[in-house]
Amino acid sequence: MTILYNPFFLLFITFVFLFLFRVVLIKTGLIFTVKKKWRLFEDCFHVYQLFKVPKFNESMQRNQLYHKVFVYLNSLTSVEDSDFTNLFTGKKPNEILLRLDPNQIIEDDFLGAKILWINEDNNLVLKIRKADKRRVLRPYLQHIHTISDDLDEKKRDLKLYVNVVGHGDDHKGRWRCVPFTHPSTFETIAMESDVKNKVKSDLESFLKAKQYYHRLGRVWKRSYLLYGPSGTGKSSFIAALANFLSYDVYDIDLSKVSDDSDLKLLLLQSTAKSVIVIEDLDRYLSEKSTAVSLSGILNFMDGMLTSSCSEERVMVFTMNGKDHVDQAVLRPGRIDVHIHFPLCDFTAFKTLANSYLGLKDHKLFPQVEEIFQNGSSLSPAEIGELMIANRNSPSRALKSVIHALQTDGDGRGALNIGRRSTENGPRKLSGEMGEGSGVFGKEGANAVKEFKKLYGLLRVKSSRKSQSFDLNGDRKEGG
Ligand SMILES: Nc1ncnc2c1ncn2[C@@H]1O[C@H](COP(=O)(O)OP(=O)(O)OP(=O)(O)O)[C@@H](O)[C@H]1O
Ligand SMILES: [Mg+2]
Structure with a gap:
């Protein structure tokens, strides 16, 4: 019996008891019941005020506020924790939507105040403590407006605008639009996942930075090359x-722009929350195949003339190479983020094989890998086409890729790396990511054709090392 008086034994028993008590609390949901009862008890000491948001007004027209509150409430995470939430399928494949049930009560927090919503038939009822009402109600309703507008914006159909040749006093404007239904997403593009994630977080931080840009006196835009x-x-x-952004696209065809002021006009006639695109800018600059001058393009890139500088715009320029492009075009501020799109490597090939052929692995993969290591490469478009053409027979598809790499693709990987070595552009300071500039992707390696064999070795190293984007634009292992 003396063991019962042993302090170590007592300590052990206490631990076991506390552990079991914790398990019981968590597993049985007792903790939630206690919290709920405590809340009910607490509520007895507060005076509440109720506000009704009816679905229809007195002339039986829809109340817009009802729609906004409904959209807002269905987006709250507390809907997931609430009892009786309805589950529906959405428009997209595998999409599940959460919808409030009649008489369901859902809780929200705003500026430290607890707000309850009750979904009655044809009414949404807001319940707020009287003590919080004066401080919270107006900003809370404003907050609902903003959030539901954003959510509606995300759901709307996107548009693609293209510029047409202008006719003097054309009152219809210079843009013509069609629905934008391109199915491409970051998930369907074969590129380093690290680069994709960096672009996504770069965009997200840009979208949140309105006040920041405003305070700096800068136009709220972000430019990608x-x-x-x-x-x-x-x-x-x-x-x-x-x-990703749910933005409309304005695709500028520089050959249809008549002069610098015409380009300004196009920018003025674009709307906020849009992606403004100029493809193949290097070609227009080198061939001088546009009536727009370099200074016209530089001013356009500065985005000074947008109808409101506080409206966000994303600009995207594409080039085959930036070697011969005027440095003024590439300087930080005009181009914030440089993203390199290389020819296919083995990692990108595997992504394509997975999405085009449903192959995670195959006995021919080692052979493909070896060919890539020897410096051969094709573009993802070329490899994708071969896979689509042979999609019914993965082995045939892989054999045709191997054949194409051995014949057409020989040395293109080495050529690519050589080209990259001469590519220049503004060198970036580390730590600038976020509001500064960045180079995403592999670039800047030094290699020549004689080092083709060695290149295989470098490439293995690089694919491991260059997981991150390089703000300095240099890949150390490449020299
Ligand atoms: N990295 C990739 N991942 C997945 N598919 C790709 C990739 N690159 C190209 N493709 C496929 O190849 C086709 C052509 O690609 P895309 O038009 O985007 O290339 P591009 O770089 O714009 O070419 P260009 O410079 O000639 O305009 C598309 O159908 C696309 O699906
Ligand atoms: Mg293109």
């Missing part, structure tokens, strides 16, 4: 970017 050989996914990336 996508550069790389043909068929590497630049245009697909623009579509993915527009889909």
